[in-house]
Amino acid sequence: MVRKLIYSVCSLFIWLDCISQTSDDAYREPLKQVLTEIEAQYGIKIxxxxxxxxxxxVTYARWRFRPDVEKTLSNVLASQDLSFSKTGDKSYKISAFQYHLKTVEEGKAQLEYLSSLYNDVASWEKRKNEMRACMYSALQLSPVPAAPASKPIITPVRKMDGYTVENIAFEVLPGVYTSGSLYRPAKVKGKVPVVLCPDGHWDKHRYRADCQYRCATLARMGCIAISYDIFAWGESLLQFKPEDHRRSLAMTVQTLGAFRILDYLLKLKEADTSRVAISGGSGGGSHTMLVTALDERIKLSAPVVMVSSYHSGGCPCESGMPVHLCGGGTNNAEIAAMAAPRPQLVISDGKDWTAHVPENEFPYLKKMYSYYGKPELVENVHLPAEGHDYGINKRIALYEFIGKHFRCDLGAIKDKTGKIDESRVTIEPQTALYVFGEKGEKLPANAIHGYEELKKMFEGKK
Known part of the structure; x- marks a missing residue:
């Protein structure tokens, strides 16, 4: 009884304070007080x-209230670049506004709207060309900067069971290096496929076991495969701070890095330029879709756990540049559609933002491929019981898809029972995959240090 009385008295004081506000001060109230008012009026906890x-x-604070509590929260918090999520029957949690994230329903509605903008190859190709031009501009890559004249830095070859490994670094911009590990078949006969393997934000990046399994297995089945660092990750940390990865130019440098890698690999005498693929997961999945959309040299793509109409990637390396604002607004599903009619494997799971791919994004992609009369060239492997990773079942799906479309020797990676077997891959320690030495002592003398130096290279290009 006493508690109810105190609550009523507090509510009365809040109400009296509210009605003392007028249009002269734009009905301005402290946000904390407004949230207390919402709790009192709707009987919830925030x-x-x-x-x-x-x-x-909050200006015009009480004027933002509606009979529905969630509409009220939306009206109030939107003015502060904040959002909310429901945590219980009558409880909510406030978080920073997530610009890259929509609801499932909003993503589906956007796909329906985007589908209304084109209805055949001609109308889609027109939008795709406009989108591509906008995306290059958004990335500050219009025009693409000239490549430095330097040659890649390559470490000695390490011989493994059915494949070899050598570490390699490319000068992407003057003094800016991207490092990777290059896996090749032990014996190369004729022209062989090339596969780019960017990775996401998982711990240890390209040094991880599952990344080594993927690249080595691709090499054992007859491909040249390369894993490489994302910006301010891996050996890129010799030049930039970890927090620089969450700066907008991360997206640009990563994209440019892929172009430079392609420039080099596709000039190798054994490289088959008609069989070029890219596959990454998570942030690497975003990178996969973007590079495929921008570069026609990619002939097959396999974005993993990232094709979503309502999630554009929460890291600036995925959405830090206004690529998703092109064409009046787009999303990852439409960017993925820019691969059509090139073969594409979309791998999704049941425990992240790709959970609805089978009923939302995949039918949309099938429709886009059907414009070209080739709906069978896009496939979806959905793993409802799995989560956000590039695990064995996802890798097997990739091997089979590349094997089918690039005519690779899947028998070379199968055991006696006919199952794909990764056990012959050697998992190397992290230091074995370094280009620049265990302490970075081999980093070239011209290497820049710091984001501000990088930023200067792009000043005036906006």
Whole structure:
């Protein structure tokens, strides 16, 4: 009884304070007070940190209230670049506005809207060309900067069971290096496929066991495969700070790095330029879709756990540049569609933002491929019980897809029972995959250090 009385008295004081506001001060109230008012009026509990709400004010605060509590929260928090999520029957949590994230329903509605913009190859190709030009401009790659004249830095070859490994670094811009590990078949006969294997934000990046399994197995089945660092990750940390990965130019440098890698690999005498693929997971999946959309040299793509109409990638290396604002607004599903009619394998799972691919994004992609009369060239392997990784079942799907379309020797990677077997791959320690030495002592003298030096290279290009 006492508690109810105190609550009523507090509510009365809040109400009296509210009605003291007028249009002269735009009905301005502290955000923390507004949230308290919402809790009182709707009988809910809202979680937030004091740091998130301190020194914030809401204009026309009470005018934003609606009979529906969630509409009220949307009206109030949108003015502060904040959002909310429901955590219980009558409880909510406030977080920073996630510009890259929509609801499943909003993503589906956007796909329906985008589908209304084209209805055949001609109308789609027109939009695709406009989108591509916009995306290059958004990345500040219009025109693409001239490539440095330097040759790649390559370490001695290490011989393994059915494949070889050598570490390699490319000068992407003057003094800016991207490092990777290049896997080749032990015996090369004629022209062989090339596969780019960018990776996402998983711990240890290209040094991880599953990344080594993937690249080595691709080499054992007859491909040249390369894994490479994303910006301010791996050996790129010799030049930039970890926090620089969450800066907008990360997206640009990673894209340019893929172009430079293609420039080199496709000039190798054994490289088959008609069989060039790219496959990465998570942030590497975003990179896979973007590079495929921009570069016609890619003939097959396999984005893993990242094709989603409502999630554009929460890292600036995926959405830090306004690529997703091109064409009046786009999403990863439409960017993935820019691969058509080139073969594409979409790998999704049941425990992240790709959970709805079978009923939302995949039918859309099938429709886009059907414009070219080739709906069979896009496939979806959905693993409902799995999560956000590039695990064995996802890798097997990749091997089989590349094997089918690039006519590779799948028998070379199968055991006596006919199952794909990765056990003959040697998992090397992280230091074995370094280009520049265990302490970075071999980093070239012209290497720049710091994001500000990188930023200067792009000044005036916006």
């Amino acid at each position: 979680r937030y940190s004091d740091k998130m709400v301190s020194d914030r004010f």
